[in-house]
Amino acid sequence: MNCKSEDLRLYAITDRHWLNGETLYQQVEKALKGGVTFLQLREKNLDEEDFMKEARKIKALCKKYKVPLIINDNVEIAREIDADGVHVGQSDMEAGDVRDRLGPDKIIGVSARTVEQALLAQAHGADYLGVGAVFSTSTKSDAKNVSHETLKEICKAVRIPVVAIGGITRDNVKELTGCGADGIAVISAVFAQQDIESAARELKKCSEEMVKG
Template sequence: MNCDKKDLLLYAVTDRAWLGDKTLSWQVEESLKGGATMIQLREKHLDHEHFLKEAKEIKELCRKYQVPFLINDDVDLAVEVDADGVHVGQHDMEAGEVRKKIGPNRILGVSAQTVEQALLAQQAGADYLGVGAVFPTGTKDDADAVSIQTLGEICRTVSIPVVAIGGIGQHNVMQLAGSGICGIAVVSAIYAQPDIQNAASTLHALAKEMVER
């Protein structure tokens, strides 16, 4: 499965911090109804059995809405559940090794903070890059800051699509216009909102406008 630029426009990354009395499946479906174009299932503290069960549920939802489904970090689980792809960070399995494990037909996303990291990821077989944190973020304690200038340099240097991540919301998404990215990856801007579907819909429209500027 190739990674289409349009699939990266509004890339929703899950976080169970705001579930309350709702299920993750319900939250994800709300975001899909609102226009999320890609879903990444991110679980840092779930055991394998529950992660697998949840991954199967979310995968079915993504199939229903015809949106790519990716797993964060857990390469073996991504293969086991037959996800559309996997996203790895700089401290996870090396991108070339991931590509060998997942084969040529799954999407491989790699986090990058520098032009050097971006080029290495592209050479290793990454299909797209997640670059950030472009703004201060509360959802990732160890997120290094990446200036919008560096973001632009990365976009100009690589030939694969780039999505920005980190602290992006309705209030600042337009600051990324002209950087060369093809979309935004968000967590709390969708899943921490009282009306997830409406938040996703608004962000989808803003991201589209930002990319086209």
């Protein structure tokens, strides 16, 4: 399954930090209704069994909205539930190893912060890149910033789609115009908002404007 650039317009990454009495399923459905085009299920604290249960439910929901579901880091769970793919960081398995485990028809995303990392990920079979943090972010304390110039260089250097990630909000997304990214990846800009559906709708519009330049 190749990853199309329009699939990455609004890439949402889950976080149960802001559930406030709701279930993750309910919040993800609101985000999908608002226009999220790609979903990454990110679970740092669930045990394997609960992660699997949650992943199966979210997969069915994404299927209903015809949105690809990617599992963060966990290749085994991605394979077990037959998710659309997996996203791995630089310190995780190489894209080529992941491809061997998941097969040729799955989407593989890789995090990159430099042109060298981006080109290597592409050479190893990555379908798209997540590049950042493009702004300071509170959701990933170890994330180092990537300049907009570097984002631009990465987008020019690779043939695969690139999604910008890290501290993106509706107020700063315009600053990424002209960098060449195919979309934006967000966590709190959707899931920490009181009205998740309208936040997603507005961000998707902002992302489309950024891409058009």
